Amino acid sequence: MTPRESYLDWNATAPLRSEAAQAIAAILAEPGNPSSVHRRGRAARQTVEAARRAVAALVDAAPDWVVFTSGGTEANHLALRAADRPRVLVSSIEHSSILEAAPTAQRIPVDRDGVVSVDALDRLLAADPRPALVSVMLANNESGVVQPVADLAAVAHRHGALVHCDAVQAAGKLPVSVAALGVDLLSLSAHKLGGPTGIGALIVHDAVELRPWLRGGGQEHGRRAGTENVAGIAGFGAAAGVAGETGIYDRVRRLRDALETEIAGTVPEAVVFATGVARLPNTTAVALPGVSAETQVIALDLAGVMVSAGAACSSGKVQPSHVLTAMGAGPDLARSTIRVSLGWSTTEAEIAHFLDAWTALYRRHRARRVAPRAA
Ligand code: PLP
Numbered sequence: 001m002t003p004r005e006s007y008l009d010w011n012a013t014a015p016l017r018s019e020a021a022q023a024i025a026a027i028l029a030e031p032g033n034p035s036s037v038h039r040r041g042r043a044a045r046q047t048v049e050a051a052r053r054a055v056a057a058l059v060d061a062a063p064d065w066v067v068f069t070s071g072g073t074e075a076n077h078l079a080l081r082a083a084d085r086p087r088v089l090v091s092s093i094e095h096s097s098i099l100e101a102a103p104t105a106q107r108i109p110v111d112r113d114g115v116v117s118v119d120a121l122d123r124l125l126a127a128d129p130r131p132a133l134v135s136v137m138l139a140n141n142e143s144g145v146v147q148p149v150a151d152l153a154a155v156a157h158r159h160g161a162l163v164h165c166d167a168v169q170a171a172g173k174l175p176v177s178v179a180a181l182g183v184d185l186l187s188l189s190a191h192k193l194g195g196p197t198g199i200g201a202l203i204v205h206d207a208v209e210l211r212p213w214l215r216g217g218g219q220e221h222g223r224r225a226g227t228e229n230v231a232g233i234a235g236f237g238a239a240a241g242v243a244g245e246t247g248i249y250d251r252v253r254r255l256r257d258a259l260e261t262e263i264a265g266t267v268p269e270a271v272v273f274a275t276g277v278a279r280l281p282n283t284t285a286v287a288l289p290g291v292s293a294e295t296q297v298i299a300l301d302l303a304g305v306m307v308s309a310g311a312a313c314s315s316g317k318v319q320p321s322h323v324l325t326a327m328g329a330g331p332d333l334a335r336s337t338i339r340v341s342l343g344w345s346t347t348e349a350e351i352a353h354f355l356d357a358w359t360a361l362y363r364r365h366r367a368r369r370v371a372p373r374a375a
Pocket of ligand 1: 011012070071072073074076095097137139140141166168169189190191198199200
C-alpha cells in the first residue's frame with residue numbers, strides 16, 4: 001500500500017529516536033543546573049557527563065575532548081574561529097556554516113566526482129608557510145561523497161597545519177574514529193543522528209589550544225560558556241548510544257542502490273551523481289534535466305513525498321548548488337538536481353512511493369516535450 005507520506009529528507013533532519021525522547025522527557029520533568037551543588041544539580045551533572053561519554057564513544061574520542069555546542073553550525077564556527085590560525089583552507093564543497101564562517105579561506109578543489117584533491121591541498125600548503133587550519137568534511141550533505149580525510153590530515157600535518165573535520169552527516173551513518181582520521185577537531189550535530197535539534201559538539205583533541213568564543217560562567221572547562229542544555233545533551237547522548245550501530249545502514253544502502261537501479265531503468269535521461277566513489281549509504285543526488293528542482297520538490301510534496309532541492313533558494317531565485325558546481329555540473333543540470341536521503345526506518349513502500357510520483361512527473365514532462373502546446 002502506498003504510504004500517505006514518505007519522508008526522504010533525512011540529511012535535513014532525522015526523526016527523534018525514542019531513547020532520546022525518553023531521556024529528554026526525564027530531564028524536563030526534573031530540571032537542574034549542572035553547576036548547582038544540591039542533588040538536582042548533581043543529577044544534571046551526571047546526565048551531562050554520561051552523555052559526554054556516549055558522544056565520545058560514538059567517534060572514538062576521549063570524553064574530555066567533547067565540547068557541547070548549540071549544533072553543527074556553532075561547532076564549525078568554534079573550530080574555525082577559535083583555532084586562531086592566520087591561514088585557513090577549506091574544501092569548495094563545505095557546508096555554508098564553514099564557507100560563511102571563513103569567507104576569505106582558500107578553497108581546496110574537488111574532482112568531477114566531488115572528491116577533495118589531496119595533491120591540491122599539498123600544493124596549496126607548500127606555497128605559503130604561515131600556520132594553517134584545514135577544514136574538510138567527512139561526508140557531503142548533498143552528494144553523500146565520503147572524503148579522504150585521513151589522507152588529507154596526514155598531508156596537512158606534514159605541513160604543520162591543524163585539521164578540522166565536519167562529520168555532521170557522516171556520524172551515525174558510517175563508523176567515525178577521530179583517532180583513525182587523525183584530525184584535531186571534529187564537528188557533530190545531534191539532530192542528524194536521532195537526537196534533538198539545537199545541540200551538537202566540537203571534539204577538540206587535548207593537544208589543541210582552543211581560544212574560547214563564548215565567555216562567562218566557565219562551563220565546558222572554560223571552552224564554551226553558558227548553562228548547559230541538559231535536556232538536549234541527554235537526548236544527544238541517548239541518540240549517540242544507539243547511533244553507533246551503523247550496521248543498520250547495510251539495509252538502507254540496499255534500498256538506496258535499488259532506488260538508483262530503478263531510476264536508471266525507467267528514466268534514461270536521469271543523472272545520478274558520484275556513483276563511482278565512496279558515498280554515504282543513504283544519499284542519492286539525482287538530476288532530471290529540463291525540470292527544475294523546485295518543480296520536482298513541489299510535485300513530490302503534492303504527492304506526499306518529501307525530498308530536498310540540491311540548490312539553495314535565495315532572494316526568490318534558485319541558485320545552482322555550490323557543491324554540484326564545484327563538481328563541474330553546469331547551472332542547468334545543477335538547478336534540476338534533487339537530494340533523496342533515507343534513514344533507518346525507511347521502507348520499500350516509501351521508495352516505491354517516490355518512484356511512482358517522480359516517474360509520473362517525468363512522463364508528464366516528456367509528453368509536453370514531445371507534443372508542445374500550439375501557440
Ligand atoms: N554541516 C553539515 C555537513 C550539515 O549538513 C549541517 C546541517 O545541514 C550542518 C553542518 C549544520 O548543523 P546544524 O543544523 O546542527 O547547525
